Amino acid sequence: MERFNTLFFVAGLGCFAIAAVLSMVFPFMTMQSYHGMDYQTIEDLAAVPSNEFVQLATDFPEEFQAAFGEVSPDSYAEALLLGRDLYVGQACWHCHSQYVRVVSNEEQRFGKPSTAQEFQNALNQPHLWGTRRVGPDLSREKGKRSNDWHIAHLINPKNVVPTSIMPRYDFYFEDDGAPKKEGFALVAYLQWLGTTLYEEEVTP
Numbered sequence: 001m002e003r004f005n006t007l008f009f010v011a012g013l014g015c016f017a018i019a020a021v022l023s024m025v026f027p028f029m030t031m032q033s034y035h036g037m038d039y040q041t042i043e044d045l046a047a048v049p050s051n052e053f054v055q056l057a058t059d060f061p062e063e064f065q066a067a068f069g070e071v072s073p074d075s076y077a078e079a080l081l082l083g084r085d086l087y088v089g090q091a092c093w094h095c096h097s098q099y100v101r102v103v104s105n106e107e108q109r110f111g112k113p114s115t116a117q118e119f120q121n122a123l124n125q126p127h128l129w130g131t132r133r134v135g136p137d138l139s140r141e142k143g144k145r146s147n148d149w150h151i152a153h154l155i156n157p158k159n160v161v162p163t164s165i166m167p168r169y170d171f172y173f174e175d176d177g178a179p180k181k182e183g184f185a186l187v188a189y190l191q192w193l194g195t196t197l198y199e200e201e202v203t204p
């Protein structure tokens with residue numbers, strides 16, 4: 001019996017050591033690498049207005065001018081922040097995730113699994129990961145669709161996806177299809193999603 005006591009004691013110590021490494025040392029090591037990540041402010045994110053934003057200004061000159069004035073880092077920042085706020089306010093996150101998981105071959109559909117670096121910026125705090133996927137993940141949306149597609153889709157999703165059950169957001173657009181300020185902002189935001197991925201990580 002004495003022999004077994006010693007054995008259990010040593011095994012207990014061993015388990016304690018493994019638990020200590022896994023629950024204390026390992027997270028601490030990972031934390032160290034997160035500390036080195038740059039946080040991007042809205043000024044950083046909007047420093048270079050996207051092609052899609054420029055295109056909105058070209059395609060709807062009067063409406064764009066009235067809503068945002070000229071294309072500039074300032075107007076782009078304003079559009080991105082408003083777009084993010086509308087995304088939150090309309091609960092788009094209730095049906096869409098912004099997080100590519102490492103399971104279920106999601107890589108093949110949405111691209112590289114999400115990394116912590118992508119969320120270290122002003123537009124991702126609070127995170128909009130979402131918990132449900134009634135519609136597809138949107139974290140790599142930039143460039144997947146044209147501005148026109150987004151406009152037609154937001155006005156009435158069935159315009160482009162006949163089986164869609166996504167609600168209409170036509171109140172962000174004029175009767176002739178030109179975006180109101182909110183419409184511009186939502187499209188600019190959707191065309192921004194995925195830009196914080198490192199270049200080489202974007203799956204073609």
Ligand code: HEC
Nearest residue numbers: 090091092095134135136144157161164165166167169190
């Ligand atoms: C009730 C659930 C629901 C809500 C709320 C919702 N969506 Fe969707 N969304 C869907 C579904 C389902 C699809 C897939 C069919 C389609 O493309 O319309 C979709 C598709 C999309 C797509 C197309 C993605 C792609 O490239 O194929 C975009 C972009 C999108 N939604 C943006 C939004 C935005 C922005 C909002 C909020 C203003 C929103 N959705 C709110 C259900 C929803």
